[in-house]
Amino acid sequence: MTKSVKSGAVTTRRGALKTLGIGAGAATLPLWARYADAQSSAPIKIGFQVHRTGIGAAYGRWYDRTTTAAAKMINDNGGINGRMVEIIAEDDGTDPKRGAEVVEKFATQYNCDVGFGTLFSHVVFGSAPRAGELKLPYFVVSEGHHVASGALNRYTLQPGITDVKSQVQAMAPFVASNLGKKVTMIFPDFAFGHDHRDFFTAAIEAQGGQVLEHIAIPPTETSFTRYFPKIPRDTEVIYHVMVGPAVLTFVKELGEFFGPSRPELFGFIDSLEAVDIGSAGLEFLDGTYFWEGNPRYAQENQSEFDKAYRAAVGVDDNGASLSDSKDIATYSHMFGCWETLNIIKRGMEASGYAGPDDRASLIEAVEAMSDMPHSLEHPQGAKRFNGKTHQTFGHQYITRVTDGKLILAHTTSIEDTLYPDEVDYTTQSF
Amino acid sequence: MTAVRKSLLLHGGLLIVLFGLQFVLPAYHHGNLARIMVLASYAIGYNVLFGYTGLLSLGHAMFFAAGMYGMGLGIRFLEMSPALALLAGLAAGLILALVVGYLALRTVGVAFMIVTLMFAQALFLTILYFGKWTRGDEGFVIQQPERVLWGIDLSDPVNRYFAALLLFAVCLLVSLWLIQRPVGRVLIAIRENQERARMLGYDIFAHKLAAVMISGGISALAGAVYGLLFGYVGATFASVQYSIFPLLWVLLGGAGTVLGPFVGTLFMFYLIDLSSALTTAHMLIAGVVLVAVTLFAQQGIVGELRRRFWRWLP
Amino acid sequence: MEFGPYLMLASLEGAVTTAVLSLTAVGLSLVFGVMRVVNVAHGEFFMLGAVLAWWIASAIGGMGGNPALGFVIALVLAPLVVGSIAAVADLTILSRIDYDPERTIVATIGLLYIMQQVTLMTYGPDARPVEAPFNARIALPWVEFADGRPQIYWPWGFGTTTYKLGVIVAAAIVLLGVWFVMARTRIGLIMRATQLDRDMALAFGIPVGRVYAFVFGLGAGLAALAAVLVVPIQQAHYLMGGDPLLLSFIVVIIGGLGSLPGTVLAALLIGMSDGIISVFFSPTLAKIIATLLVALVLVFRPQGLFGTRATR
Structure with missing residues (x-):
């Protein structure tokens, strides 16, 4: 399923299509997607590779909730460079083959500006080569040592979560x-x-x-x-x-x-x-x-940032969902989605990102980052990003x-x- | 028109259409089709054993993975050229097929399913066990400079498409050729009635072993090409799931038809792809369609076409 | 840990595996034996049993009931519900494709997808525990020779739980029950007759269609029962069906198709060897060796260890 987040209102892409009168379905998507991003007011599209099924599903659900909350916060504060953020989420089945296909879909069918959000490292390994070839900036939230070890490529970064x-x-x-x-x-x-x-x-x-x-x-x-x-x-x-x-x-x-x-x-x-x-x-x-x-x-000694972040993603003081006390969050990992989206935002703002032609300068802008203070954008704590290894430390x-x-x-x-x-x-x- | 000419026209026509599609498809479907052609080659390999010889293997992922790892480890540790690495992958698959075939062919029916399943599971665990070299489930990336074959960069979409088409064409023609040859006829005879074939004086074991090796060889080649074209080698491709896939593709497309594996792979790929764009419950849709196909297209899609319209289909 | 207690502990663990596995496998074996089809969705019926057990137990718990009561109700209700689902699937799908072996595989793969996805959408992706009705740790003693005479002592880490022992006993009782039904009752006679010769059974007026639906439901119900027993030890999770399917598949073939005593003996062999081989090798190597052993057993005895006729 694809999902768009505009000013907090969550609508499905299907719903959006219907209102445009093209309810026919997915077959018409590529053309629509290709011509739609001509206007500068069009949303910034962030392809979100999410583990909805397969072994990573318990993590994927919380990654989804955190990402939705972060996108809502960004949009409530005026979006990125005046444009709204649209999260296009698609299931990768926690499978490296399907992961690579989803990255291709982001790059060539949905015309996403960046890819984002992968957790399981075998999916990262399977997808990263395709992201590099398609020149799609690929921000992973995986904890793996893959990025910092040099096994991947210049288009793959891990700025929002530390490595194992x-x-x-x-x-x-x-x-x-x-x-x-x-x-x-x-x-x-x-x-x-x-x-x-x-x-x-x-x-x-x-x-x-x-x-x-x-x-x-x-x-x-x-x-x-x-x-x-x-x-x-x-x-x-x-x-x-x-x-x-x-x-x-x-x-x-x-x-x-x-x-x-x-x-x-x-x-x-x-x-x-x-x-x-x-x-x-x-x-x-x-x-x-x-x-x-x-x-x-x-x-x-809970920080005000953790308090606000906790409320935004819907987690209570015991780490469970506000709506179901038996539904425990993957709290040690999911903050990475929140922080990474904020880094993408800062990177796009610093590079004056306008469209896919600026992808290289977006990566250079992120590479130029270093210390990130403890803040609402980084509720887990201060970070130090290493632009050479594309890996953050915290x-x-x-x-x-x-x-x-x-x-x-x-x-x-x-x-x-x-x-x-x-x-x-x-x-x-x- | 004779059946042979019709069949040449059909399969030649398909290859020409696939060649032509290269120039008109949008980028996304262009990439998908390249992937589908490689996977369909894997399914063709599977069909040789299952569709034509009547042996249901539940462990074909081991051949696919043997090809993939033979290729990948060759590049990673022996600094092989891509061409040599592909041969290494093929050789790995053939050797494995010889050993597995020699042992597993002592069994038939469900026991054959289990034995192949177990061998595949053992290979999967072995890949994890030697994580120091294979990087286990994470696998490893084949970097772009290592994927330049005779000066052709296989990470380029156009080159990748042609490489996939070439592989698919070779596999399709080999399987077409095989079933026209006496050896292919014997395989079908074994499928239909093994005892009668034995009575006619054919060496059943040798023919079956040949079928396992051809099937394993094609699957391994598909695995090696897959790794090379998409730049990733990982243990997931050796897991049970990837043994079930070719069975599913072949059954959907039509077992024992030359085109079935391609049609089944194409159908299944877009079934998952389109439904996952529409809903999170894409597995539900896939499940319902699978049940529906078994209810309403009993011999698979191509098999059903053959039964109803084109009786000459090979 | 010393070798003796270690081996004993591994055997105890193996016995628990055996208990659960033999129930699951006997279910598959019935379907296999009587209907001659491979039910790929068997593991998902196992999973459904575990998930239903969680639901029932937490519903009872939510109403302030005793966790033990919830478990007992689950033990009765979950197999019945799962069995009915399976019987319906048999009547609506499998019977209409005439139990063709290959199409049954595709159809049951389809069922597998459907059940997994529906569980994911309703129950969610988490692994959830069910509280055991009783669960106390028992430290076990061991004997060693010191100062020239045997002495009893309690080795470090050597123990089990009452619940694990309870699982073994419960499985044994259920298996005896299945044996009794098959060997001593009219319905068992009808099932055996259908297994031996379907056409002859039809000719004698046995409603083969209904027998098949019953057998399919019974097989699924046994898998669900095994799952309810295991869910206080291992949690309910929507992907938990894969392992039981593979293992019981293996057990059925090793035991010889359709032979219930063979199936139980094979479960014992697989369950125990899995535990005991792990004593001697590093864990993953032990798995590889156990897997290859199964393959080689079949290579050199294709009819299974206890089967008499050729398969298929």
């Missing part, structure tokens, strides 16, 4: 000095998990710690207890990260395995993203620690489960998350 390498390495000092130096890691046996394995192992060794055992769980696994005996007895800290629909089973079985005598636990919130911390069987998590990209529960949060809530225990500095550049995209031609 910086997140992981910033955790090591806290883990080593507060929880223990002998770590066992449990992670999914695919690229995302391997990034955790490689980056954290190196980082904890730099802190004088060591990883006793790496336990890689096969994808699509639905029961986990039989892997836990591989945890060495002298483990002081268990570092866990899991993704997919079975995450709650994973954490519950971890609790059942240890019973009353557990070591320290440090997890990435991915293990429980979109899951209620108060679910039955999770009581044992009390006193354990989590990395959070953006604290799910409103904290005591604060990371460590929270402790206290009485069934995640309470902030530590905030890392941006410096903790930095690492040497691995690529300079600005040397590539457009």
Whole structure:
């Protein structure tokens, strides 16, 4: 489904077409789309690649809500360069093949100005080459290390969310000095998990710690207890990260395995993203620690920006939907959509963006960005964008489960998350 | 007009139309058609085994992925030229087809489905297991400079379209040629009645193995070309879903028809594409259409045309 | 963990897998055996069972009812509802395409898409838990020789939960029930007669169409029942049907087509080996080895381990 957001009123493209008297359907779209953007008052079209179906659907729904809210805020404040923002959302099925097709559709059928919003890194990998070839600026919100590693291209940027390498390495000092130096890691046996394995192992060794055992769980696994005996007895800290629909089973079985005598636990919130911390069987998590990209529960020192952002996307103080307290937000990831849209807006304003011919200067304008202060546009915290690697860096949060809530225990500095550049995209031609 | 001339006219005509469409299609559909032609080649490969030999494999993604990874790993680690990498992909697919065929052909029917499914699943997990080289589910990008074949940049839309058309034409003609040859006739005989074919003195196992290798080879080539044309190699293409797709395309288009795989792929692609532009419930529409096709077009689209109008269709 | 307790723990886990798998697979095996069709949507009936269980349990919970009561009602109601849906699908679709093997595959893939999408649109993309009616952790003891005599001790991490043991018992009871129906009742006799020779059954006045609808519903209902049992351990999710489908498919073939004891034995083999192989290898490697083993078993015994006649 495609969706347009104009001054807050959400209408479907189908509805818009009907009012234009061309209700015939999608077949007429390309012509209509091609001739429509001649006027300068036409909306700026942002193609939003959303995981509506497939394994990423739980994240996709919240990415959708956040994006809708951000576009509404931008439009309420006068749009970009005087033009309204229109979000054209299309499902990619969380599949890299379909992802690439959707990027093509944005570039050549809907004539979008930019592509935006992809989360799962295999979809980013599948789509980015096509975005580069079609010269469509492609702003991903994925957490992956793909952009900063130099694997992609000049048209692909990740300015609104930090990458897994910086997140992981910033955790090591806290883990080593507060929880223990002998770590066992449990992670999914695919690229995302391997990034955790490689980056954290190196980082904890730099802190004088060591990883006793790496336990890689096969994808699509639905029961986990039989892997836990591989945890060495002298483990002081268990570092866990899991993704997919079975995450709650994973954490519950971890609790059942240890019973009353557990070591320290440090997890990435991915293990429980979109899951209620108060679910039955999770009581044992009390006193354990989590990395959070953006604290799910409103904290005591909550900033006015988080308060406004929370209200705009419809999330209550416990990280659940305002309309359904069982519907938990993917709060540690979705802020990236909000911040990225605001960066696109600033980039377009700085480059005087008028149409697809200005795409290169839009990218140059974003590459020129650096420090972004904590603000309503960046409610998660201050950011430092690296124009050469196309990757942003920011604060990371460590929270402790206290009485069934995640309470902030530590905030890392941006410096903790930095690492040497691995690529300079600005040397590539457009 | 004889059936042979009609069929030459039809298939030659299709290729000419596809060639001509290059100049008139809008950019979006132009790109789609290139993709569809590569996927249809995969379906043609599948049809050789399923439609003509009567062996239902649920693991063809392993051949597609073997071609894709043979090509991709060759470029990534051995710095092969694209031409050599394509050959490497084809070779990977053929070797895999030989081994899998040799083992799996000891079974028939549902057991054959399971055995192929299991081998494909093992390959999928193996790709994840060797994530150090394959980058697991994320896969890796084949950069544009690595995709220049004999001076032709395959990331360019026009070149990509012609490359896809060339692959499709070769696969279509090979399958057309195959079923006119004695070996193809034997395959059909095996599908219709294996015992009778054996009684006539044909070596059933050797013919089936040949069918698996031709089928696997075409699928692998399609996989290698897909990776090269669209610049991405990833484990998703080895997953169960991508084994189900060619089965679906072929059944929709018409199993055991030369044009069926193309028609089925085209139909399914636009079914998903158009419905996902209209509604978030595109899977619902796809599901309803699939059920409707089984109810009202029993032999697939081309199969139904053959049954009702053009009995000469190959 | 020491080797002995580790192996024992893996076996316990394997037993839980076996219990759930054998119920799901017996459902598929009935459909396979009696109707000779591959039901690709079988996993989705499993999924529907889990989702309905969540709905029923949270509705009862919302009315202030006991979670255990919600679970028990789900245990009865969810299989019935899913079974009826399946029977309707059989009467409206499968019977009209005459159970043609290939078209049935396409039609059930279509059903799979429909059920997944409808669940996504109504239930949503989240994995949601159902509270177990009873769930206590049991630490298990082990014996070791120290100072020259056997001593009992409680190894670290060695335990299970009462609910997991309950699942094993419940599955065993249901399987016995299915066996009783098939072997000792009139409806079982009719089903077996239809399985052996459809035309002969028709000639003897057995309403084969109704028998098929019943069998299809029964198979789906068993899958749903397995899902209700498993949903307090694993959560309900709209994509959860894929794994049970693949595994029960494998189990049915390994067990020999249409053979109920064979299916149960194969479930035991697959469930246990999955757990035990993981003791000796790294997890993903263990999966690869287990997968190849299944393939090779079939390559060298195409009729399945316990089947007697050739397939098809």
